[in-house]
Amino acid sequence: KNxxxxxxxxxxxxxxxxxxxxxxxxxxxxxxxWLQQHPGGGIVSLFMLxxxxxxHGRLIATINIQEKHSSLHITASHPRDSAVYICAVxxxxxxxxxxxxxxxxxxxxx
Amino acid sequence: DADVTxxxxxxxxxxxxxxxLECSQTKGHxxxxxxxxxxxxxxxxxxxxxxxxxxxxxxxxDGYSVSRQAQAKFSLxxxxxxxxxxxxxxCATSDWGRRGELFFGEGSRLTVL
Numbered sequence: 001k002n003x004x005x006x007x008x009x010x011x012x013x014x015x016x017x018x019x020x021x022x023x024x025x026x027x028x029x030x031x032x033x034w035l036q037q038h039p040g041g042g043i044v045s046l047f048m049l050x051x052x053x054x055x056h057g058r059l060i061a062t063i064n065i066q067e068k069h070s071s072l073h074i075t076a077s078h079p080r081d082s083a084v085y086i087c088a089v090x091x092x093x094x095x096x097x098x099x100x101x102x103x104x105x106x107x108x109x110x
Numbered sequence: 111d112a113d114v115t116x117x118x119x120x121x122x123x124x125x126x127x128x129x130x131l132e133c134s135q136t137k138g139h140x141x142x143x144x145x146x147x148x149x150x151x152x153x154x155x156x157x158x159x160x161x162x163x164x165x166x167x168x169x170x171x172d173g174y175s176v177s178r179q180a181q182a183k184f185s186l187x188x189x190x191x192x193x194x195x196x197x198x199x200x201c202a203t204s205d206w207g208r209r210g211e212l213f214f215g216e217g218s219r220l221t222v223l
Contacts, residue, residue: 033212041198041217048210086152096206097143097155097168 003027006087006101014109019074021104023087026068033098034061034072035086043086046072077108113137116201116215124223129188131218133201139213141206142184144168144176147198147217156199159184191222 007022023032034046047054047061049070054061058077063070074081084105088098114135123129135142144156155168157176165176173195175187188195201215 031210035214041219043200043202043214043217045212045214048212088153090206096141096160096166097145097158098153099155100153102150102152 002102003091003099004087004089004101006085006104008104009102010105010107012107012109013077015078017077017108019077019081019106019108021072021085021087021106023070023072023101024068025070025087025089027089027099028092029068029089030092031090032063032070033088033090034070035088037084037086037103039083046085074106079108079110082107112216113213114201114203114215116199116218118218119216120219122221122223123191125190125192127191127222129191129220131186131199131201131220133184133186133215135182135184135201135203135213137203137205137211137213138181139203139205139211140181141204142178143202143204144174144184144186145200145202146170147200153200156186188220188222191220193222196220196222 004025031050033048037043049063058075060073084103086103087101117132143158145153147153154170156174159165159178162178177185199218203213205211
């Protein structure tokens with residue numbers, strides 16, 4: 001069983017829709033990252049969370065440590081938001097480095 | 111200059127050849143990582159380094175070696191490349207525990223024929 005599970009795997013939505021991507025993990029973590037990977041490969045860290053909620057522009061990330069769950073929300077989605085969104089966690093007590101979900105492939109249609 | 115620079119960006123090689131992927135960073139981070147990305151498997155940790163004297167194996171280190179030549183430079187070597195090492199490779203740096211900064215290079219696409 002994967003330690004980090006994302007849902008949905010694929011999501012197609014219309015421009016302007018509110019988007020939610022979910023991440024559940026089964027192990028203890030010290031931090032969680034949401035990453036964005038555009039076609040062509042580059043990866044950008046959007047947020048690092050250890051508790052609560054963070055907001056940057058149209059992106060909002062939340063984490064519930066007790067429920068081992070995080071969500072990434074995109075408000076007023078736009079075609080340029082089309083990308084793969086990856087949840088990654090830093091395990092407590094384990095090797096350094098991140099453990100990754102398999103990603104959510106988001107397509108926003110005009 | 112990019113925060114994390116990987117070279118080469120694309121490489122096609124043959125089975126048995128030695129390959130080196132290089133990574134340099136301008137962030138001043140102590141921690142550097144090499145990850146491999148495969149379709150359907152996501153990213154997996156190959157090696158990581160806390161400083162030039164501290165190198166650690168990750169989840170999938172077999173068939174790979176690394177060298178931390180300086181704080182800013184971390185290279186990944188495939189001593190004898192095999193086809194199942196065909197993948198997209200990413201270098202990353204982190205200031206873990208300070209500002210939570212995490213930066214990835216643009217990736218190096220390696221094809222082993």
